Amino acid sequence: MRPLQGIKVVTFEHAIAAPFCTRQLADLGARVIKIERPGTGDFARNYDERVSGLASHFVWTNRSKESVTLDVKHPEALDVVHxxxxxxxxxxxxxxxxxxxxxxxxxxxxxxxxxxxxxCDISGYGSDGPMRDKKAYDLLIQSESGFLSITGSEGEPAKAGCSIADIAAGMYGYTNILAALIERGQTGRGKRIDISMLESMVEWMSYPLYYAIDGQTPPPQAGASHATIFPYGPFQAGDGKTVMLGLQNEREWKKFCEIVIRQPALQDDERFCANSRRTQHREALTHIIVEAFASLTAAQVIERLEEAGIANARMNDMHDVWKHDQLEARHRWTRVETPAGVIPALFPPGLGSADEPRMDAVPALGQHTVAVLRELGLDDNAIGRLRAANAI
Incomplete structure (x- = not known):
């Protein structure tokens, strides 16, 4: 039995935040009925055509849902909603x-x-306050929350490559809904959940906010490197390939000096004797590291890092991730139906095939309209009237 089996979710959703939220509920077995605008549907259906003619965002966030098209401005369609x-x-x-x-x-x-x-209401800025009526999208919230001020390189901010503000809001919606279901089991009452994309992102920005508390200097824009922990980021090896590595403490710094760059005297260099000092002198330390790596291939650098017990990673692109050996070894991929055919899909984190997560099809626009209307007791004549009135 799936955890949310028997739970029914009705959703008026578009773009990413709410669809991502409700897809998590569907993964756990909830029945999710997605109400869409007749003819066009969720506008995320038209973001691109990368998945055999379907939009990449849409197939990601809408599996296991039922699509019902209703023009809710039509009184009879609104009756169906109720x-x-x-x-x-x-x-x-x-x-x-x-x-x-x-x-x-x-x-x-x-x-x-x-x-x-x-x-559960998900909006850009919440249900009150001076910005409550302001429209918002992911990149705008990345900007409003201060996220862009700490990304990219100096003078060249960079957005996150995926919709992190939407994802943040969607996940807070999801977890609050789970909590509300537990609470209702104790009180017998429903409740309202008011999710703000801005607040979701600002919560994720707590570390840079605290770093800049009381008017202190915010974290610098450091590209793909960590702004306040060093060395922690990409370094080029002698073969031109990039190795990502990260040090978190003084024990690792000692091993890095002794085993990786083989300059043990550096561990006592006053410029580098603490993380804050290494961060302050990152330019000088970068030069030393790059010089040490210049005679090594990326594979040799990684071999030394592994010997020293220092965390490292490959600089993968999307094609590398599709064939990632760790995901394959853990059997994390399955298959999902779509209107354009079968596509690969990642099992929800924390769940595997033994847990039987719901991995049903991505729906075509209005695919379930007639079936749901009949389930509600509408006969063919009533459905025909709705169709004639362009209400479905």
Whole structure:
């Protein structure tokens, strides 16, 4: 039995944050009914065509869901939404600010009719405050949260290569929903969860915030290197390949000097005798390390790092990750159906085939509309009227 088997989730979602949240629930066995706009659906369906004509973002965040197309501005379609909510456990939405209030689907309205319903609202800035009505997307929140100020190189900020603000908000939505389900089991009542993308990202920014507390200098933009721990980042070997390595303490620094760069006297050099000193003199230390690596291949550098017990990694690209030996050895890949055919998919972290995570198909737009309407008791005539009115 899957942990969330029997839990019904209704969602008005688009882009990444809410779909990523509800996909986690689906992975654990929840039934997720995704309500989409007729004709176009979730606009993430059209971000690209990289997966045999399907969008890469969409196939990532929408497996194991049922797609129902409804024009909720149509009264009869809105009636269908309420039929779905009548026995739902969770309602998740990340529509534009104010949209659910205009539809009468805000928490204050819904809690009267469905007191056991858990409502999770995901927005850029939260339900109140001066920015509550401001639209937000992932990159904008990366900027607003200060994330861009600590990435990239000096004067050249760089966004994260994946949608980290969306992912952060989605995961806080997911964990809060799990907690709310446990709480409801004790109280019998639903609740509202108000997830702000900004707050989710600022929580993740706590280390640089504390580093800059009381007006102190923020962490510098250090490219792919760590801003305040050194050496911790990429270094080029003599064969032109890059090795990522990281030191975390003085014991590792001693071994790095003795075994890796074979300059034991450096461990007592006043410039490098503590992490804060090594960070302060990173330019000089970088020169020493690169010079030591110049006569070695990347494989030889890694061999020395392994001998010293110092953490290291390869600089992989996406093609390397698809064939990563560790993922293959742990049997982390499975297959998922899509409207364009079968694609590989990673098992949810923490779950494997023995746990039977739900890994069902990515839905076509409106694929489940008729089946769900019939389940709700609508006959062919009623469905025909909705279709004629362009309500589905």
């Amino acid at each position: 039929k779905l909510l009548s026995d739902a456990d969770v309602f998740v939405q990340n529509l534009a600010p104010g949209a659910t209030q205009r539809l009468g689907l805000d928490y204050d309205t819904l809690k009267v009719r469905y007191p056991r319903l858990i409502v």
